[in-house]
Amino acid sequence: MPFVPALVIVDVQEDFCPPNGSLAVTDGRSIVPLLNTLLSYPFPLKIATKDFHPRNHISFASNHPPPNNKAFESVITITNPLNPGESQETRLWPVHCVKDTPGSELVPELHVDKVHEIVEKGMDQRVEMYSAFADPFKQPCVSRSGLAKMLHDKGVTDVFVAGLAADYCVRYTALDAAKEGFKTRVVEEATKAVDPASMDEVLREYAEAGVEVIGKDDASIERVRHYAYPGQV
Template identity: 55%
Template structure:
């Protein structure tokens, strides 16, 4: 009981936006909208902090296939190498995507099925047209860092010890956010039932679990003991 009293956990709902959900999302994740009910149940638990993230891109964002010349500009297929704007020796290879989550567009809105009234904070990301940004914490460039959202500082100010991640997509923005949370020193988990991946199926799940483990992130169940400790805080 003493351990539970010391536990302060945050739930991060990653990019549960219209453009990532069927039926009309330009970058819809299969069955992405169906996780809203699970996430709403989770949001009702006694978290110290509940955060949602939103992709919020400019029209000329570097990740959009349409902003690159053919023939290597096919959404989902083509990749590019992006260099750190302040250090060309630091690079990232990233996949190109359809135009999505343009700032101010309906596609950038959180889906109405999400109980947004339960959220404490919304973090916007991906505004810098020069770099890809899957994580809700910062871009992948570290030498030097290009963009930081301030989320890590917010979590520390709230005394957070544990971070749980849900949302879209499991194998991109959820994964990157969870890994960065762990790198920031928080005990971190992804709740399986609260997320869907671009790649789905048993093999994709096994691959994701392995990748998360390599970065000290656990994949857990909504009915497992990890989430159970949050329920016990009531």
């Protein structure tokens, strides 16, 4: 069977990491050494993603009137701007990862020099976009990042997902990778959740979608470690 693996590191940015991130995930910074280990392996394609929001993004609680504008608590309904008949509910968040601000930067200890491509997402202020592939609307989709084309153009068969946060952007990126036809694995120790109690639901969704949760010493990781590019001796 062909095996062309890609690594997708999701949103390991200052605003998602302690000590100063506006939406810091508990222990978020602690996964960086393992991410750097993964980046040292010979994946033919290594991608890092970034939330890269405008200041008027719809997910920011401060962009909504009271009383339904409490970060982490309030839930709003977003209507597809291209189809009023399609809508979704989403949680509101503190202002985070505003484009071209320090909070949007990948953390400096991440070995970004080993990354082949950086994919920015969440740039359309009208829609939420947890997945690094696209927003969740289907009829039609409003915003695509180009990640799917990047992976398909490289002939990728297997996608390994890590980063932040396990219950949001990692979750939806992995689910969309599976929908795109890639054999998808989430490296468990290389991600942290906003709400660890929600992970049972996430794991159920993974099981239904065929997404595999693996450990850092899984046989598939060992296969990557010994990966040889076509024609490589």
